[in-house]
Amino acid sequence: xxxxxxxxxxxxxxxxxxxxxxxxxxxxxxxxxxxxxxxxxxxxxxxxxxxxxxxxxxxxxxxxxxxxxxxxxxxxxxxxxxxxxxxxxxxxxxxxxxxxxxxxxxxxxxxxxxxxxxxxxxxxxxxxxxxxxxxxxxxxxxxxxxxxxxxxxxxxxxxxxxxxxxxxxxxxxxxxxxxxxxxxxxxxxxxxxxxxxxxxxxxxxxxxxxxxxxxxxxxxxxxxxxxxxxxxxxxxxxxxxxxxxxxxxxxxxxxxxxxxxxxxxxxxxxxxxxxxxxxxxxxxxxxxxxxxxxxxxxxxxxxxxxxxxxxxxxxxxxxxxxxxxxxxxxxxxxxxx
Amino acid sequence: xxxxxxxxxxxxxxxxxxxxxxxxxxxxxxxxxxxxxxxxxxxxxxxxxxxxxxxxxxxxxxxxxxxxxxxxxxxxxxxxxxxxxxxxxxxxxxxxxxxxxxxxxxxxxxxxxxxxxxxxxxxxxxxxxxxxxxxxxxxxxxxxxxxxxxxxxxxxxxxxxxxxxxxxxxxxxxxxxxxxxxxxxxxxxxxxxxxxxxxxxxxxxxxxxxxxxxxxxxxxxxxxxxxxxxxxxxxxxxxxxxxxxxxxxxxxxxxxxxxxxxxxxxxxxxxxxxxxxxxxxxxxxxxxxxxxxxxxxxxxxxxxxxxxxxxxxxxxxxxxxxxxxxxxxxxxxxxxx
Numbered sequence: 001x002x003x004x005x006x007x008x009x010x011x012x013x014x015x016x017x018x019x020x021x022x023x024x025x026x027x028x029x030x031x032x033x034x035x036x037x038x039x040x041x042x043x044x045x046x047x048x049x050x051x052x053x054x055x056x057x058x059x060x061x062x063x064x065x066x067x068x069x070x071x072x073x074x075x076x077x078x079x080x081x082x083x084x085x086x087x088x089x090x091x092x093x094x095x096x097x098x099x100x101x102x103x104x105x106x107x108x109x110x111x112x113x114x115x116x117x118x119x120x121x122x123x124x125x126x127x128x129x130x131x132x133x134x135x136x137x138x139x140x141x142x143x144x145x146x147x148x149x150x151x152x153x154x155x156x157x158x159x160x161x162x163x164x165x166x167x168x169x170x171x172x173x174x175x176x177x178x179x180x181x182x183x184x185x186x187x188x189x190x191x192x193x194x195x196x197x198x199x200x201x202x203x204x205x206x207x208x209x210x211x212x213x214x215x216x217x218x219x220x221x222x223x224x225x226x227x228x229x230x231x232x233x234x235x236x237x238x239x240x241x242x243x244x245x246x247x248x249x250x251x252x253x254x255x256x257x258x259x260x261x262x263x264x265x266x267x268x269x270x271x272x273x274x275x276x277x278x279x280x281x282x283x284x285x286x287x288x289x290x291x292x293x294x295x296x297x298x299x300x301x302x303x304x305x306x307x308x309x310x311x312x313x314x315x316x317x318x319x320x321x322x323x324x325x326x327x328x329x330x331x332x333x334x335x336x337x
Numbered sequence: 338x339x340x341x342x343x344x345x346x347x348x349x350x351x352x353x354x355x356x357x358x359x360x361x362x363x364x365x366x367x368x369x370x371x372x373x374x375x376x377x378x379x380x381x382x383x384x385x386x387x388x389x390x391x392x393x394x395x396x397x398x399x400x401x402x403x404x405x406x407x408x409x410x411x412x413x414x415x416x417x418x419x420x421x422x423x424x425x426x427x428x429x430x431x432x433x434x435x436x437x438x439x440x441x442x443x444x445x446x447x448x449x450x451x452x453x454x455x456x457x458x459x460x461x462x463x464x465x466x467x468x469x470x471x472x473x474x475x476x477x478x479x480x481x482x483x484x485x486x487x488x489x490x491x492x493x494x495x496x497x498x499x500x501x502x503x504x505x506x507x508x509x510x511x512x513x514x515x516x517x518x519x520x521x522x523x524x525x526x527x528x529x530x531x532x533x534x535x536x537x538x539x540x541x542x543x544x545x546x547x548x549x550x551x552x553x554x555x556x557x558x559x560x561x562x563x564x565x566x567x568x569x570x571x572x573x574x575x576x577x578x579x580x581x582x583x584x585x586x587x588x589x590x591x592x593x594x595x596x597x598x599x600x601x602x603x604x605x606x607x608x609x610x611x612x613x614x615x616x617x618x619x620x621x622x623x624x625x626x627x628x629x630x631x632x633x634x635x636x637x638x639x640x641x642x643x644x645x646x647x648x649x650x651x652x653x654x655x656x657x658x659x660x661x662x663x664x665x666x667x668x669x670x671x672x673x674x
Contacts, residue, residue, distance in 0.1 A: 055608075062608045063578075228603060241400075250604045262599025266565060267587045269615030271392075271399045276613040278606030 003041055003083060007032050008314045009072035009102035016057055019255045020325070024057070025318035030072060033106040035085045040095065040109050042079035047100040047314075047335040048127045049321040050075065050161075051226075054254040063280055075100035076127055078115075089114060096126050103314055103337060121299060128161055128332035129306035130295055136281040137165035137224075138291045140246035142173070144279045145222045147244075149174030152216055154235055156180070157226030158200060159187035161306075161332035162248060166224045167197045168304050169294075175222075179215045181208065181231065183327040190330060195305060203227075209234035219243070228253045233263035239272050247278040251325070307331030340378055340420065344369045345651045346409035346439035352396055356592045357662070361394070362655035367409060370443040372422045377432065377446050379416035384437040384651075384672040385464045386658040387412065387498075388563075391591040400617055412437035413464055415452075426451060433463050440651055440674060458636060465498055465669035466643035467632055473618040474502035474561075475628045477583035479510070481616045482559045484581075486511030489553055491572055493517075494563030495537060496524035498643075498669035499585060503561045504534045505641050506631075512559075516552050518545065518568065520664040527667060532642060540564075546571035556580070565590045570600035576609050584615040588662070644668030 006029040013026045035041045053075055056067045067073045077100035081093040086109030089095070095112040099105035117123050120130050128134065140162075141147050153170040157163040158180025170178045180191045180200040191200040199215040208230050212220070219240035225232055228250025235245060253260040268274065298304035309329035311320035317335045324333040343366040350363045372378045390412055393404045404410050414437035418430040423446030426432070432449040436442035454460045457467050465471065477499075478484050490507040494500040495517025507515045517528045517537040528537040538548040545567050549557070556577035562569055565587025572582060590597040605611065635641035646666035648657035654672045661670040 232603060233599070247603070247606050249607065253602075253604055259601035260603070262570070262601055262603045264596035264599055265590075266569060266584070266597070266599045267590055269584050269613060270587065270617065272615065273617060273620065274615050276606060278609065278611050280607065280610060283610065 003034050004032050004104060006030060007102060007104035010314065010317050011070050012057055012067045012073055013070060015059055015069070016255070018257050020054070020057060020322060022318055022322070027315055028072075030102065032104045035083050035106050038086050038109055040081050040086055040089055040107055040112055041083040042077075042095055042097060042099075042105045042107060042112065043082045044077045044079040044100065044103055044105060044337055046078040046124050046127055047317060047337065048076040049317065049324050049333050049335060051249055051251045051254065051325065053321065054325060072099070073101040074098055076132065077101075077105070078123060078127055079105065084109070094123060096131070101314075101317060119296065124308055124332070124334055125299070125306060127334060128308065129165055129304065130292070130299065132281055133161045133332060134165050134295050134306075135284065135288060135291050136248060137162050137169055138294065139281060139284040139287055140224055140248050140279060141166055141169055141222070143284065143287065144246040144277050145224065145244040147173065147175060147222045150176040151221035152177040152179070152218065152240070153222045153224065154179045154181075154212060154216060154220045154238075155224040155226070156203075156231040156235075157249070157251060158182050158191045158195075158197065159330050160226060160327075161329075163224070163226050164191070164195055164331055165304070165306065167191065168195055169298075170222075171196055172298060172303060177216065179212065179220075181211070181227070187327075187330065203231070207234070209237050212238045222246070224248060225250065227251055229260060236263045236268050236274065237265070239268070239274050242273050243275070245274065245276040247276055254325070309333050311335045313337065340371050341369050341441060343367060344439060344441035347651065347654050348407050349394055349404045349410055350407060352406070353394055353592070355594050357391070357394060357659060359655055359659065364652055365409075367439065369441045372420055372443050375423050375446055377418050377423055377426055377444055377449055378420040379414075379432055379434060379436075379442045379444060379449065380419045381414045381416040381437065381440055381442060381674055383415040383461050383464055384654060384674065385413040386654065386661050386670050386672060388586055388588045388591065388662065390658065391662060409436070410438040411435055413469065414438075414442070415460060415464055416442065421446070431460055433468070438651075438654060456633065461645055461669070461671055462636065462643060464671060465645065466502055466641065467629070467636065469618055470498045470669060471502050471632050471643075472621065472625060472628050473585060474499050474506055475631065476618060476621040476624055477561055477585050477616060478503055478506055478559070480621065480624065481614050482561065482581040482583040484510065484512060484559045487513040488558035489514040489516070489555065489577070490559045490561065491516045491518075491549060491553060491557045491575075492561040492563070493540075493568040493572075494586070494588065495519050495528045495532075495534065496667050497563060497664075498666075500561070500563050501528070501532055501668055502641070502643065504528065505532055506635075507559075508533055509635060509640060514553065516549065516557075518548075518564070524664075524667065540568070544571070546574050549575045559583070561585060562587065564588055566597060573600045573605050573611065574602070576605070576611050579610050580612070582611065582613040584613055591662070646670050648672045650674065
């Protein structure tokens with residue numbers, strides 16, 4: 001393929017204080033570089049939008065650097081190789097890389113992973129259940145929180161990409177009871193009836209701690225936190241002795257303009273001997289092979305389900321991100337180009 | 338010895354809301370029971386008063402049941418056997434048991450542990466550095482927080498019984514830098530100059546987070562929490578990546594009448610991959626032999642120091658407890674009968 005002169009990309013043009021809005025983003029025609037030696041030209045087909053990206057919109061050095069203003073943002077993307085000047089990568093190969101938010105990316109081959117489209121039901125699984133999303137769920141549940149068979153598991157954001165995987169993986173590994181929270185009645189039904197959680201509730205229906213106590217009267221052994229805030233406090237106050245929490249995300253706080261309050265009565269961590277562990281999937285890449293063995297089995301025999309919500313076109317990528325932050329997706333939110 | 342008709346004991350006569358005062362306690366003459374078969378009559382010599390007892394004064398079932406009203410309170414005590422009707426325990430033996438807050442205790446021999454007074458510099462070490470206090474410090478630092486040589490350790494309540502042991506044990510096992518907080522200039526000097534901490538500060542001297550950042554500019558790997566509240570938040574915001582917190586006590590919150598606020602911006606647990614683990618020493622009794630080997634060596638060669646603050650007479654036991662809660666002790670607070 002001839003390298004196109006330009007491709008569209010999404011820039012962050014100003015930093016949100018609080019909730020991001022469309023005006024923080026702009027579609028820009030960017031020149032597309034010819035691939036040099038060892039590089040690939042990739043035509044992106046699918047772009048991932050994820051909650052953690054909100055943190056990169058702030059001008060704060062956290063575990064990843066902030067997005068630069070007036071430059072294309074970054075994130076996971078799946079594309080096909082349009083031109084290759086690297087050994088071992090051929091035109092037409094499907095690759096996973098981190099230059100999302102744009103139509104074309106010219107990247108060092110070392111930053112791309114060539115994927116086998118035949119190993120998964122749909123290639124987009126590599127952005128979700130068979131990729132970082134699935135690994136996040138698996139590592140958090142089994143390595144960080146050390147879930148054991150028979151235990152009661154609570155997961156917040158249960159209809160989201162990570163949460164829906166967590167609940168299903170917990171059941172597949174023998175959890176005694178799996179409870180999820182989500183943000184609408186439709187999601188609650190989806191989580192319970194389609195994903196097979198034992199129980200679920202809409203966190204708008206009264207205090208989370210009370211709803212959780214009703215659905216887990218014996219308490220919770222493992223809490224997988226995607227939400228933070230009231231959910232984290234409610235989990236703490238419903239933990240069983242020696243309970244473990246995998247702290248994966250706190251989406252309720254990402255738009256906070258003041259430091260968000262922490263869970264009240266932290267002494268419960270001592271009285272109940274609770275372990276809380278924050279984690280980032282990037283620290284656990286060495287677990288990918290063991291994870292892929294599990295998830296490969298589950299995908300092959302149809303025992304795990306990974307729904308996706310699609311938006312179409314780079315011009316809708318920012319809106320897809322904003323919709324995901326508002327919880328309008330079910331499962332993994334993906335922009336299809 | 339003839340069993341005396343009565344002995345004095347300290348009753349809890351009403352439950353404190355907020356800070357306890359002398360009127361919550363009363364000295365009462367209690368009948369002393371003759372020891373039955375398998376029992377001992379113990380004349381208490383030393384009584385331990387500890388922060389965790391504040392929790393037992395509330396009418397809340399936590400990890401230990403509440404103290405009954407108008408009954409002698411309980412807690413660790415050292416006494417000599419005044420009469421024995423149990424095999425293997427002789428009159429004059431030194432025993433450790435849990436019926437403190439009273440002059441005489443008639444107890445099943447199975448509830449008493451016979452101690453060797455020659456193994457420690459002073460028998461009161463069995464209430465402190467060579468007992469539950471020392472085990473608490475050792476287990477929290479090495480098992481729960483998994484301190485490694487070269488790491489930076491922060492301990493709150495550093496002049497207290499547990500805190501002073503934590504800092505010294507950290508240094509003895511090769512911590513790179515040990516920082517303590519305490520509640521007065523005299524305690525700060527004691528912790529730094531007498532106990533050998535690398536640095537210490539008075540938590541009244543401005544925001545804890547700022548003082549800690551000055552003294553640990555590279556951040557903290559291990560936080561041992563005895564205080565909770567502002568200290569816990571300050572530690573979180575000064576943790577290094579992959580830092581660990583052993584949550585042992587939260588004395589700043591024991592008199593709270595509302596649920597105490599938690600550390601703000603809990604997302605830092607994720608960004609920094611922080612582990613927080615609440616623990617109770619009672620879950621770790623199997624570690625006692627390994628602990629005693631360490632502390633025995635340190636006591637024998639004089640490399641660890643365990644100061645004690647004494648109050649005299651059962652009539653001063655409640656005041657000793659109240660003084661300890663206000664931080665008037667240095668090291669272990671003990672009532673000598």
